[in-house]
Amino acid sequence: MPDYDVCDLPGIVARWGNDPANLVQILRNVQESCGTIPSDTLDRLARLLDVPRVRIEATASFYSFFHAESHGAYEILFSDNVIDRMAGKAELKQYLCERLWLEPRKLSEDGLVFVDDTADIGLADQAPAMLINGFAVPSLDKSRIDLVAELIRARKPLAEWPPMLFEIPDNIRKAGPLAGEPFTPGSALKAALARGAEATLAEVDASNLRGRGGAGFKTATKWASCRKAEGEAHYVVCNADEGEPGTFKDRVLLNSYADLVFEGMAVCARVIGARQGFLYLRGEYRNLLEKLEGVLARRRAAGLLGKNILGEPGFDFDIEIHLGAGAYICGEESALIESLEGKPGKPRNRPPYPDTCGYRNQPTVVNNVETFACAARIAERGGAGFAALGTPQSAGSKLISVSGDCRRPGIYEVPFGVSVRQILIDCGAEDAHAVQVSGPSGTCISFREFDRRIAFEDLPTAGAFMVFSRSRDMFEVARNFTHFFAHESCGFCTPCRVGTSLLRNTMDKLAAGKGSAYDMNEMKHIMHILRGMAHCGLGHTAANPVVQTMEKFPDAYEKRLKRLDFEPAFDLDGALATARLITGRDDEWAHLADD
Amino acid sequence: MTKTFRLDGREIPFKEGQTIIEAAAAAGVYIPHLCHHPEFKPHGSCKLCTVNIGGRLGAACTNHAAEGMAVESETEALNADRRALTQMLFVEGNHFCPSCEKSGNCQLQAVAYHLGMMTPHFPHFYPARDIDASHPDVLLERNRCILCELCVRASRDADGKNVFGIGGRGIRARLIVNSASGRLAETNMSVTDRAAEVCPTGAIIRKRHGFTVPIGQRLYDHHDIATQLPLPARRGEGRGEG
Ligand SMILES: Cc1cc2nc3c(=O)[nH]c(=O)nc-3n(C[C@H](O)[C@H](O)[C@H](O)COP(=O)(O)O)c2cc1C
Ligand code: SF4
Ligand code: SF4
Ligand code: FES
Numbered sequence: 054m055p056d057y058d059v060c061d062l063p064g065i066v067a068r069w070g071n072d073p074a075n076l077v078q079i080l081r082n083v084q085e086s087c088g089t090i091p092s093d094t095l096d097r098l099a100r101l102l103d104v105p106r107v108r109i110e111a112t113a114s115f116y117s118f119f120h121a122e123s124h125g126a127y128e129i130l131f132s133d134n135v136i137d138r139m140a141g142k143a144e145l146k147q148y149l150c151e152r153l154w155l156e157p158r159k160l161s162e163d164g165l166v167f168v169d170d171t172a173d174i175g176l177a178d179q180a181p182a183m184l185i186n187g188f189a190v191p192s193l194d195k196s197r198i199d200l201v202a203e204l205i206r207a208r209k210p211l212a213e214w215p216p217m218l219f220e221i222p223d224n225i226r227k228a229g230p231l232a233g234e235p236f237t238p239g240s241a242l243k244a245a246l247a248r249g250a251e252a253t254l255a256e257v258d259a260s261n262l263r264g265r266g267g268a269g270f271k272t273a274t275k276w277a278s279c280r281k282a283e284g285e286a287h288y289v290v291c292n293a294d295e296g297e298p299g300t301f302k303d304r305v306l307l308n309s310y311a312d313l314v315f316e317g318m319a320v321c322a323r324v325i326g327a328r329q330g331f332l333y334l335r336g337e338y339r340n341l342l343e344k345l346e347g348v349l350a351r352r353r354a355a356g357l358l359g360k361n362i363l364g365e366p367g368f369d370f371d372i373e374i375h376l377g378a379g380a381y382i383c384g385e386e387s388a389l390i391e392s393l394e395g396k397p398g399k400p401r402n403r404p405p406y407p408d409t410c411g412y413r414n415q416p417t418v419v420n421n422v423e424t425f426a427c428a429a430r431i432a433e434r435g436g437a438g439f440a441a442l443g444t445p446q447s448a449g450s451k452l453i454s455v456s457g458d459c460r461r462p463g464i465y466e467v468p469f470g471v472s473v474r475q476i477l478i479d480c481g482a483e484d485a486h487a488v489q490v491s492g493p494s495g496t497c498i499s500f501r502e503f504d505r506r507i508a509f510e511d512l513p514t515a516g517a518f519m520v521f522s523r524s525r526d527m528f529e530v531a532r533n534f535t536h537f538f539a540h541e542s543c544g545f546c547t548p549c550r551v552g553t554s555l556l557r558n559t560m561d562k563l564a565a566g567k568g569s570a571y572d573m574n575e576m577k578h579i580m581h582i583l584r585g586m587a588h589c590g591l592g593h594t595a596a597n598p599v600v601q602t603m604e605k606f607p608d609a610y611e612k613r614l615k616r617l618d619f620e621p622a623f624d625l626d627g628a629l630a631t632a633r634l635i636t637g638r639d640d641e642w643a644h645l646a647d648d
Numbered sequence: 649m650t651k652t653f654r655l656d657g658r659e660i661p662f663k664e665g666q667t668i669i670e671a672a673a674a675a676g677v678y679i680p681h682l683c684h685h686p687e688f689k690p691h692g693s694c695k696l697c698t699v700n701i702g703g704r705l706g707a708a709c710t711n712h713a714a715e716g717m718a719v720e721s722e723t724e725a726l727n728a729d730r731r732a733l734t735q736m737l738f739v740e741g742n743h744f745c746p747s748c749e750k751s752g753n754c755q756l757q758a759v760a761y762h763l764g765m766m767t768p769h770f771p772h773f774y775p776a777r778d779i780d781a782s783h784p785d786v787l788l789e790r791n792r793c794i795l796c797e798l799c800v801r802a803s804r805d806a807d808g809k810n811v812f813g814i815g816g817r818g819i820r821a822r823l824i825v826n827s828a829s830g831r832l833a834e835t836n837m838s839v840t841d842r843a844a845e846v847c848p849t850g851a852i853i854r855k856r857h858g859f860t861v862p863i864g865q866r867l868y869d870h871h872d873i874a875t876q877l878p879l880p881a882r883r884g885e886g887r888g889e890g
Contacts, residue, residue, distance in 0.1 A: 096828050107813035107826035114815040114824075380817070397817070402692045402710045544795070544814075544821035546693050551736035554819040555770055582732050585705045586695045 060087045066101045073102045074413070076112050076395030077580055080119055081336070081376055085187065087121050096368050105259065108396075115397035115543075117171065117379030118187070118336050122148035122166035125160050130184040134173035135296040135533035136456045142181035145193050152202040166205055172381060172537055173298035174337040177456035178224050178463045178520065186211055187339045190218050216417055223305045224463030227479060229311070229450040230442070231426050232305065232466050238312040239357050241433040245320045246365055253432055254280065254324050258437030261448035262428065266292055266421030267382075267515035268590075269447075269489060272428065275418055279408040280325045289321045289370075290393070290412065290419045294377055294384035296335055297492035298537060299517030302452035303422035305464050307334070307341055310426060311348045315372060317425030319362065320432045322370040330372040331412070333389050336379050345374055364595060368394075381541040385589050386419040387411075388543065399545040400589040421515075423452055424565040443469030452509035455480045457520035465518075467507065474503040476518060484522040489608070492517040493534035494594035497527075497601040527602045529608035532560040534598040542591060549592030552579045556596060562620075563613045569620040572605060572608060653717040662713035669697055669708040672721075678874035679721050680730050680759055682848055683796035684738075688805060691797055691855030694737070695705065696730050696759065731763040739770045740819065742791035743849075749848030752866025756794060757849075758873035771824035777822065782833035785855050786844055793851040794821045803843035811837045823851070 065082045069075035079098065083090050090113050099106040113119050131137065131146045146157065150168055155161040156226035157168050179191035188211065190197070197218065202216055225232050245253045258273035279287060291314065295303040306314055318330045334341065349372055352358040364367040375393055377383050383392045387401035390412050411417025420428075427449055428622055431439050440448045447469035453476060456462045459479030467476065477485050490496045490507070491514035498512070499504060505511050523528060539557040544550040559572050580596030587593050603610055650661040655672055662671035667690060670678050674712060683694040692710035699708045700720040708721070720726065744861075745751050758761035794816060803811040815824035827834035837843065839854055846852075863869070867876065 092828060105810035105813075105826050106828065107810055107824055110824055111813040111815050115817050336675075354759065397814075402690065402707075539818065542818040544816065544818040546734055547695050547733050547794075550795075550819055550821065551740045551770075553771070554740075555736070558771065578732070582729055584738075585730060586698050588692065588695070 062097055064100060066098070068537065071102065073104045073108075074393070074395045074396075075375075076102070076109065077116070077378060077392055078375055079395075080113055080116075081378055084119055084378075085133045088126075088128075089121060090119050091121055097219045112395060115380065116215060116336075116377075119378055123160060123164065126208070126478040127166045127211075128184075128186055129166065129168045129201075130171035130174075131168070132172075132174040132182045132184075133170040133533075134177060134180070134537075135530050136177040136299060137173070137181040138529075138533065139457065139525065140180040140647070142193075145181055145195070145198055147531045148195065149198050149202060150602065152198070153205060162219035165208070171337075171379065172296065172540060173302045173305050175295055175335070176221070177299050177301060177454065177517075179221065180456065184337065187336065188219055189221060189337065189340050191221050193560070221304075221308070221340070223309055225305065225309075225466075226455075226463040227467065228462050229466030229468070230430055230439075231423070232310060232452060232464060236310070236313050236316075236429070236433075238316065238352065239363065240357065241313075241316045241429040242319055242323075242357060244434075245432045246363060246368075248432075250280075250324050250326075253320060255287050256436040257324075257428060257431055258436065259441040260427075260431045261426065261445075261465070261505075262431060262436075262439065263447065263509060264421055265427065265451070265515065267297070267494075267513065269509040269513055272420065272424055273385045275408050275420070276321060276324050279416045279418045282409040284409075284415040286413075286415050287322075287325045287327040288331065288412045288415060288417040289318050289325070289327045290385065290386075290389065290407075290417055290560060291318055291332045291422055291425055292331065292384060292389060292419055293332055293334045293422045294381075294389060295338075295422070296381035296384045296541075297491065297494060297517055298534070299454060299456055299492045299519040300515055301456075302464055302516045304338060304341070306426055307338070307345060307453070311345055311428040313353070314422050314428045315348065315352060315425075316357070317420075317427070317429035317432075318372060319357065319370055320428055323368065323418070325418055327418075328369050328371070330370060331393055332372055332374045333383070333393060334374055334376050335383075336377040339376060342374065342376065350373070367621055381537075381542075382543045382589075384590055385591065388589070389419065391416065397543070399543045423516075439604055444506075444508050444510070446510045451507060451514070452516055453507065453514070453518045454516045454522065458482060458484065458522035458525065469508045470506050472504050472506050473498065473512070476505060476507070477503065477520065480520070482520045482522075484524075485520050486523040486525065487521040487527055487530075489517065489519040489521070489530070489577055489598075490514050491535055492519075493537055493598050495597075497531075497598060497605060499605040526609060527606040528560075528563070528613065531598040531602040532557075532564055535560045535595075538591065539594040546586075546588035548582050548586040549588065549595060552583050552587075552592070553595050555579055556599060560599065563610065566613060566615055567620050568614055570614060571620070573614075576600070576603070603647065651713075651715045653713050653715065653719060655719045656722050660713070667709055667739055668699060668701070668711050668713050668719055670711045672708065676732050676772050677721075679708045680727075680874075681709060681761065682755060682759060683745045683798065685798055685846065688791035688798060688801040688846075691801065694733070694794065696733055698726065698729065700726065703713070712874060714744075727763055730759075731765050734760050734763055734765050735767075735769045737794045738765075738768045738776070739772045741793065742774065746852045748792065749853055750792070752863050752869045753861075754850055754868070755848035756792075761868070762873050773819070775819075780825075780830075780832045782831040783835075783837060783855075784833070785839035786832060786837055787853040788823070788825070788832050789851050789853060790823055791851075792849045794849055795821055795823070796848060798846045798848065799823075799843045799852055802807065802846040803837075803841065806842040809836055809841065809843070811841070825859055 262272040263269040383398035388398035392398040407417040453465045535557040539553040542553045681697040692707045694831040698706040
């Protein structure tokens, strides 16, 4: 729980060094201790930080978790990934609302509770799940909802709630070199120091390690370029934003293998010559904050962080944790850096890339959590052993986050090159019909393609593996994803800002039975614009789920088409609804004929 | 030896550090654009200036020219995509050109004509956006804002004021101003600011100048926007005309 006073604004600002670059963290602390960020707080912050109010408002209004209006004493946000929906999220949400006598998205009449949805919170293996005042509660069912409702009615402070509600098991079903084998804190750093920076980089190079965040950029190349780049300071940033729906392996690494991750960051710091590192932790993982601070404190005490690490004169490096605030786009590395600098998370123009011009325009390495964990193993054991696992182009193991229609959802650490079919057998998904590999921005594959392999050369993945059985409606899967992208588009560039909303609206039109073949072509057209003209990866991939499910599961669409030609988006009869409401009429003559 | 690159088959000379759009403009070649302005920091958000750079698509206003690079701009395919972007800008706001003071001087409208846009094509969003008439000399008509951030850049970098910013995210992004009330009157905006004249559309309008020049005699009424080069000479085009 926070260690600062309720709404002690100067205190919060001082705690973050009076530095406007820490604005997102300052706003988080304000939101957490005051429950809201009211308009006059923005003015006071503008004065305290000596920056124009308009910049503070731009940041405060960008992130989903910041709000000016009260959400009461209990803010409940249901994770709204399609996996949560399949596990009964909508029914449970309605059940909770009924039990508490309230409507979603509306503060309860007594000003106590607010219930809404949020994007996937990284618990797809324990769906449905929710956040309460920012803290995750997994594996919801009626009895847990009953308990939550009772606690709220009794107005019990969150700190007094039964801890079992907040327990989140790792669910590691298959372990490997990362999630399984023991690690002695300091062992990788000792080996790296003994070898020297140059030779450590050579080991990372020899390992053929490629980034685990999705794009698969060769890690040694990034580190070497950053090491070479000139600047006043170098920085190491660990990307723990993990916002891709269906992905939760970084959560598990940070929960149980944080030493491996932090040690990988320190090894990187040694190689590139950085003194400061950041862990950018998604806001949804707020529950991990104190634990991770504890690991950092322990490492400082053990001489593994701070000044003269392991007695090496001049090897100074420390890590600060920054929390996100509900913005998937902050996983994109340049948007993440903008967020670290206190700004809205909008991707920068590139080049230059972060390795030469990142945090505070200085050379910065940004890597995924799992990449750093791999780097620690490589520093500890050398690159050759790492490269021996996997395929020539995709070395090592990969943590796969399995969820959906299977008997054993959870983490599977597999060697690269494994087939989709093998993972389906391992997780007990006998009735699998489709798998969404690497989340909505990844690839949807049908049962015809289950022999394809998890590898950069076939199915690259950040880790998500969502299984859908024959009974699932792949149209609804894609529709859920279009809502996700429209919600998460940062709004910077025209094609994505408008295109993702057009896609969402078109899918809703189809869902309402008002679509035609014309709409299908329109969505392909929008995909073409997004792929070619969007500013960043979010826009480039935002139409993939629609276009891929259209190709692979055409029936799911065709059965919804009203006509094969054109159906207007403007619903004349729907527009008359207000008139019907006012006149109190709902008879046959108050409706337009349907065809 | 001056360095050159090829643009639609033509050799274009450039200076080190120049962007593609700058070098093209200096050579008298028009590349459609909206958020670019030669005097302000490149932004790269409207994506209208997207060109094909050696097989890869990129914004001409943020990508630097390089020796020997082959760039395509005036292709039917690129112009069709630019037309779609323009249509997206039209449907996401509320643009009623016949009743707009900026009509004829509006770059959004002019680019739409240039690209042969005949209809908005996409379904309209009809967003509810505010008009702010609080300021004595400047009107803010958010229905016409295309979020190009030229006013943001002009106010910050030229006027040293930070009157404008963009709030919100995604399709809910909106123009905000630097005051607690959210009203322009409570900012230090002045009608002589660069920010008051830089808006490519009719979203920021100087009051009482709307119809000084009658519709039909305005900048783009008789000239295609592509002929209004070179770009630096376009400075101040909004002045006195709306
Ligand atoms: C929209 C978007 C979201 C992303 N989200 C993440 C994320 O949550 N975690 C992550 O590690 N990389 C994410 N990335 C990729 C990062 O931009 C970057 O490539 C990565 O952090 C580099 O680390 P790596 O080389 O170790 O993979 C995202 C990219 C995009 C375009
Ligand atoms: S593609 Fe989408 S998320 Fe990326 S910059 Fe453009 S609007 Fe933002
Ligand atoms: S008001 Fe005008 S200049 Fe400012 S962002 Fe909107 S369109 Fe651009
Ligand atoms: S003019 Fe280049 S992106 Fe707008």
